[in-house]
Amino acid sequence: xxxxxxxxxxxxxxxxxxxxxxxxxxxxxxxxxxxxxxxxxxxxxxxxxxxxxxxxxxxxxxxxxxxxxxxxxxxxxxxxxxxxxxxxxxxxxxxxxxxxxxxxxxxxxxxxxxxxxxxxxxxxxxxxxxxxxxxxxxxxxxxxxxxxxxxxxxxxxxxxxxxxxxxxxxxxxxxxxxxxxxxxxxxxxxxxxxxxxxxxxxxxxxxxxxxxxxxxxxxxxxxxxxxxxxxxxxxxxxxxxxxxxxxxxxxxxxxxxxxxxxxxxxxxxxxxxxxxxxxxxxxxxxxxxxxxxxxxxxxxxxxxxxxxxxxxxxxxxxxxxxxxxxxxxxxxxxxxxxxxxxxxxxxxxxxxxxxxxxxxxxxxxxxxxxxxxxxxxxxxxxxxxxxxxxxxxxxxxxxxxxxxxxxxxxxxxxxxxxxxxxxxxxxxxxxxxxxxxxxxxxxxxxxxxxxxxxxxxxxxxxxxx
Amino acid sequence: xxxxxxxxxxxxxxxxxxxxxxxxxxxxxxxxxxxxxxxxxxxxxxxxxxxxxxxxxxxxxxxxxxxxxxxxxxxxxxxxxxxxxxxxxxxxxxxxxxxxxxxxxxxxxxxxxxxxxxxxxxxxxxxxxxxxxxxxxxxxxxxxxxxxxxxxxxxxxxxxxxxxxxxxxxxxxxxxxxxxxxxxxxxxxxxxxxxxxxxxxxxxxxxxxxxxxxxxxxxxxxxxxxxxxxxxxxxxxxxxxxxxxxxxxxxxxxxxxxxxxxxxxxxxxxxxxxxxxxxxxxxxxxxxxxxxxxxxxxxxxxxxxxxxxxxxxxxxxxxxxxxxxxxxxxxxxxxxxxxxxxxxxxxxxxxxxxxxxxxxxxxxxxxxx
Numbered sequence: 065x066x067x068x069x070x071x072x073x074x075x076x077x078x079x080x081x082x083x084x085x086x087x088x089x090x091x092x093x094x095x096x097x098x099x100x101x102x103x104x105x106x107x108x109x110x111x112x113x114x115x116x117x118x119x120x121x122x123x124x125x126x127x128x129x130x131x132x133x134x135x136x137x138x139x140x141x142x143x144x145x146x147x148x149x150x151x152x153x154x155x156x157x158x159x160x161x162x163x164x165x166x167x168x169x170x171x172x173x174x175x176x177x178x179x180x181x182x183x184x185x186x187x188x189x190x191x192x193x194x195x196x197x198x199x200x201x202x203x204x205x206x207x208x209x210x211x212x213x214x215x216x217x218x219x220x221x222x223x224x225x226x227x228x229x230x231x232x233x234x235x236x237x238x239x240x241x242x243x244x245x246x247x248x249x250x251x252x253x254x255x256x257x258x259x260x261x262x263x264x265x266x267x268x269x270x271x272x273x274x275x276x277x278x279x280x281x282x283x284x285x286x287x288x289x290x291x292x293x294x295x296x297x298x299x300x301x302x303x304x305x306x307x308x309x310x311x312x313x314x315x316x317x318x319x320x321x322x323x324x325x326x327x328x329x330x331x332x333x334x335x336x337x338x339x340x341x342x343x344x345x346x347x348x349x350x351x352x353x354x355x356x357x358x359x360x361x362x363x364x365x366x367x368x369x370x371x372x373x374x375x376x377x378x379x380x381x382x383x384x385x386x387x388x389x390x391x392x393x394x395x396x397x398x399x400x401x402x403x404x405x406x407x408x409x410x411x412x413x414x415x416x417x418x419x420x421x422x423x424x425x426x427x428x429x430x431x432x433x434x435x436x437x438x439x440x441x442x443x444x445x446x447x448x449x450x451x452x453x454x455x456x457x458x459x460x461x462x463x464x465x466x467x468x469x470x471x472x473x474x475x476x477x478x479x480x481x482x483x484x485x486x487x488x489x490x491x492x493x494x495x496x497x498x499x500x501x502x503x504x505x506x507x508x509x510x511x512x513x514x515x516x517x518x519x520x521x522x523x524x525x526x527x528x529x
Numbered sequence: 530x531x532x533x534x535x536x537x538x539x540x541x542x543x544x545x546x547x548x549x550x551x552x553x554x555x556x557x558x559x560x561x562x563x564x565x566x567x568x569x570x571x572x573x574x575x576x577x578x579x580x581x582x583x584x585x586x587x588x589x590x591x592x593x594x595x596x597x598x599x600x601x602x603x604x605x606x607x608x609x610x611x612x613x614x615x616x617x618x619x620x621x622x623x624x625x626x627x628x629x630x631x632x633x634x635x636x637x638x639x640x641x642x643x644x645x646x647x648x649x650x651x652x653x654x655x656x657x658x659x660x661x662x663x664x665x666x667x668x669x670x671x672x673x674x675x676x677x678x679x680x681x682x683x684x685x686x687x688x689x690x691x692x693x694x695x696x697x698x699x700x701x702x703x704x705x706x707x708x709x710x711x712x713x714x715x716x717x718x719x720x721x722x723x724x725x726x727x728x729x730x731x732x733x734x735x736x737x738x739x740x741x742x743x744x745x746x747x748x749x750x751x752x753x754x755x756x757x758x759x760x761x762x763x764x765x766x767x768x769x770x771x772x773x774x775x776x777x778x779x780x781x782x783x784x785x786x787x788x789x790x791x792x793x794x795x796x797x798x799x800x801x802x803x804x805x806x807x808x809x810x811x812x813x814x815x816x817x818x819x820x821x822x823x824x825x826x827x828x829x830x831x832x833x834x835x836x837x838x839x840x841x842x843x844x845x846x847x848x849x850x851x852x853x854x855x856x857x858x859x860x861x862x863x864x865x866x867x868x869x870x871x872x873x874x875x876x877x878x879x880x881x882x883x884x885x886x887x888x889x890x891x892x893x894x895x896x897x898x
Binding site for chain 2: 106107113114116175177178192193194195196197198199202203205206315318320321322324378381382383384386
């Protein structure tokens with residue numbers, strides 16, 4: 065059954081930050097806009113629901129940002145984390161526009177926390193959403209509704225009919241029935257494919273079955289694959305994803321921030337065989353936490369355990385699930401289903417290798433092991449104060465890097481290098497153009513908002529021509 | 530007396546909130562929570578009473594129902610508050626009045642009005658009661674001043690005692706430190722109460738029906754709060770006038786009547802408005818346990834101001850006698866139920882805010898070191 069959902073100037077595919085910015089920008093430019101969100105209303109907003117801040121350039125302190133964060137420093141940060149896997153023109157465009165986009169968001173209902181001076185170093189580079197990403201999503205939906213953007217929840221776009229660079233019709237599914245929508249321009253802002261386990265298995269094999277997805281289960285990548293199958297130029301390494309080690313007890317999807325664990329640099333991490341496999345103290349945690357998803361994914365059964373003792377428990381942020389506690393290492397091993405003898409030996413060897421030093425969790429201190437493989441190069445303290453605690457770890461996937469190539473107007477580019485006529489992209493589906501590798505806190509939201517605005521405006525202009 | 534499920538649920542929710550902290554900009558609850566890793570029963574009571582029920586965190590929560598974590602902090606805290614009202618009631622034997630509190634308040638109100646009406650009608654001849662009268666002592670011809678003063682003072686003094694005992698028990702048992710609070714912290718807490726600084730998530734107001742913010746509840750609460758105290762001030766001024774030899778009824782442009790009228794109108798607007806907000810609110814983030822108590826007190830406060838205003842309007846007619854009896858019956862009921870009604874939220878909120886001010890000054894001092 066086909067239910068024609070009507071005809072619009074601009075169709076926005078997706079319902080997160082980028083999609084909402086695009087819909088609002090297009091509507092404000094005078095276009096009639098339909099936004100199709102795959103999730104039901106309660107779970108609308110994609111991964112933006114789980115975000116917390118927005119990285120913004122600023123040449124002077126503002127109400128929400130301390131000191132200054134200039135274009136060149138921002139660019140240096142980006143170049144460092146991506147190792148050069150970025151398009152400098154698009155990156156600098158994003159960085160420059162970020163300064164203007166923050167007040168644009170505020171004028172459309174998004175509220176930021178007052179800048180926190182001192183302790184939180186991020187408040188110089190990142191503005192924090194008051195109430196977090198879901199509050200941002202709520203504000204944008206209210207604004208979009210007020211402006212007259214038509215919104216349909218529970219509606220998944222399954223195919224875009226692309227003919228010689230023009231989207232002619234869009235097919236969607238809603239409550240078991242099919243819809244065909246015609247629009248003069250289309251903005252795809254439907255995210256990556258990180259919630260699609262079958263797709264992840266193409267690169268990771270059966271290990272992907274044991275991955276947990278930190279965000280929305282609706283990021284199936286259906287639109288992304290549909291476009292790549294129609295000769296759109298891909299961008300970003302398809303095999304790569306941002307993966308951190310999260311609590312293994314987290315739900316399969318949508319566990320969000322509270323399943324994060326910050327205990328790793330303080331204790332030891334062992335695999336299913338009760339063996340250590342990587343230097344837990346290699347560098348400061350914010351610089352290392354994103355490598356642990358991959359490290360755990362490479363272990364047998366994709367499981368690992370972080371073990372700390374009583375004196376370390378207060379050194380890190382509390383997490384949602386209580387630590388597994390035992391009076392002795394052997395008992396703890398039994399509780400975890402590990403070989404008690406093997407874990408006792410690992411701890412004994414580790415303790416014997418720890419050199420005396422002055423512990424300081426905030427800097428690269430001189431507490432390290434000697435003659436141990438792998439070593440622990442900082443924050444190495446003996447596990448000797450009962451009770452002992454363990455947190456089970458699994459890879460938690462945040463996002464994938466594969467996307468579609470765009471130009472500076474957010475226009476999707478075909479494999480032959482020609483831009484499409486009426487197809488634009490914003491958000492995670494095109495973030496790989498700019499963030500080809502690595503991670504920069506709050507930058508995903510910046511790309512989404514900046515390119516959402518650009519794509520929305522350009523789509524509206526195209527539709528009105 | 531306490532249901533372990535509510536406390537266990539509050540602890541579960543707080544541990545998740547403490548691992549997230551996205552709401553830290555909303556109100557005092559979150560910074561207070563972040564000072565802790567574990568939550569004792571007393572600390573849960575403290576945090577629950579620090580919550581002003583603006584519901585901002587519910588709509589902002591990525592883990593709110595139908596998410597499987599099912600985080601609903603306003604509802605969880607309201608359930609805890611319902612239990613703390615019972616837990617810290619004085620004397621303990623009367624704690625049960627907080628169960629089915631809406632019914633209790635209604636019954637006491639009905640009985641108090643009926644009793645005063647019956648006594649007045651029984652003790653006064655009909656021609657005295659229904660005859661229009663004016664001039665000094667007109668009210669006291671219907672109900673003698675000494676009776677009015679004695680019953681009013683006794684019930685109000687008892688209410689103050691019971692509220693103070695509740696405050697003291699909360700202060701002690703909810704785990705407040707033995708340190709003296711300090712004038713600065715007390716002043717800060719009173720400032721919080723007078724401005725409702727913590728109501729309305731970071732400044733834009735409360736969420737009543739959905740994700741939209743509104744200052745309606747702040748203004749309605751201010752109207753009730755200041756209206757209530759204006760009425761109270763009217764009574765105090767009238768008492769002084771009385772003992773200075775100036776006998777009621779007072780002219781329209783006298784201090785007691787102006788204060789009483791302004792206060793009464795504000796109280797009426799506040800209570801009726803609040804009832805309307807309550808009836809039209811999204812029920813998801815509220816606790817059914819507190820619905821009766823909240824509604825009961827609002828209706829009683831509204832009745833007290835409505836009957837007072839009616840008495841003022843008709844005081845020179847033959848209806849004055851009956852209206853006076855009804856108004857005083859309502860006020861008597863209010864005084865009696867005060868320590869066993871939703872009114873106690875203000876006492877525990879004040880205690881929690883003082884404690885928060887104390888913790889805040891300590892943590893600021895530590896950060897500076």
